[in-house]
Amino acid sequence: MKSDEQIRWKMKIKQWGCELGFVSVGFTTAEAIEGLDSLLETRSEKGLATPFEVKEIKLRIDPQAVWDQCKTVVALAYPLPATQPPLKGEGIIARSAVGEDYHQVLYQKINQLINSMVVNGWTGTPRFQVDTGPLVERAFAVRAGLGWVGRNQQLIIPGYGSFVALALLLLDQEIEPDQPCTLDQCGTCQRCAEVCPAKIIGKEPFQAIHCVSYQTQSKAVLTNEEFSKIGERVFGCDSCQEACPHNKKRIQQEQVTSSSLKRGVDLLETLNLTKSEFGERYKLTAAGWRGKGVLQRNAFLALRNRQDRRYQEWLTEREKDKGIPPIIIPYLD
Secondary structure, three states: OOHHHHHHHHHHHHHHHHHOOOOEEEEEEOOOOOOHHHHHHHHHHOOOOOOOOOOOHHHHHOHHHHOOOOOEEEEEEEEOOOEEOOOOOOEEEOHHHOOOOHHHHHHHHHHHHHHHHHHOOOOOOOEEEOOOOOOOHHHHHHHOOOOEEOOOOOEEEOOOEOOEEEEEEEEOOOOOOOOOOOOOOOOOOOHHHHHOOOOOOOOOOOOHHHOHHHHHHOOOOOOHHHHHHHOOEEEOOOHHHHHOHHHHHHHHHHOOOOOOEEOEEOHHHHHOOOHHHHHHHOOOOOOOOOOHHHHHHHHHHHHHHOOOHHHHHHHHHHHHHOOOOOOOHHHOO
C-alpha cells in the first residue's frame, strides 16, 4: 500500500471510529512489544498472574504469533457508560459491569467499522479482540499513542481518563504507525495506591491475583483477609480509578447526567437471586459471565462485612431449609 493511500485509510478509519463513539483510535506495527515478555514471565513464575491470562507469553506480546498475516494493529478505546454512585448500604458494581456487556457493544461497533472499511474498498480480512483475546491491549494502546499506563495499571488517555474498554483490530496491510505515547503524568501522585483495598499498587511486578476486582470474579475460596477487603463490592473494583485525578472531570460529568445507569444493588436481593432474576438483570451484562453464584457469594460477604442485621436473619432462615448456595458454604462460621 502506497504512503498516500495509507494516510487516507488511517484518516478514514479514525473518522469512522470517532463516529461510532470511540474516544481514541491509534495505529502501531505488528512487531512484538519489546521487554514485556520478561515482566510477564516473572509474574507467572511468582504465581501473581490470574487464571484468566493466556499462559503462552508469545501470544500476549506478538500479533504475528496470533495471526501470521498481521501487519498493523489498531488500538481502540470506547467509553464505559456514565453511572450513578451507589447509595449507602448498597452493593457496588464496577462501571465496566453495568449496562449492556461492553464485549458485545464493542463487537458490534468494530463489525460496523470493518463493514465501513469493506464498503469503501478495503480488500483485507481484519481480525479483532475485545478484552478476552491473548494480546495485552494496554501495551499496544500505549505504542499506538492512545495514552500511558498509570501507576494503577490502567490505560490513561490524556484529557479523558481511564474509564474505557479497549480493543485491538488486526489488519493484514501496512499502515503507517502513530507515535507511541511518551507521557507519564502520574508523577509523584499516590492517590490510587492509598485507596487500593489490596494495597498492591506500586509493588513490582503487579500482583494481579491479589487485585480485589479479580477476587470478586474468582470462584476460588477466598481467605478471611481477602473477603474482608472486598468490602461491599459485588463485582469489580473502581477504587483506584475513582481516586485518579485524570478521572475527576468524568466523575463530575456523571453527577449531572440524567441517563446515568445504577451502579448500586440491593445486597439482600442479590443474595436471593433466582435463576430467572439473574437472567433478567445480569445475563447481558459483563457482571453475568461468572454466573449467579459468584454474585450471591459476594453479596453474602458484603452483608457480613458491613455487619448488616439481614446477614444473620438470612442465615438463620436458610439454615432451616438447607437452602444455602454451595459457593457460600465455605464462609459459614
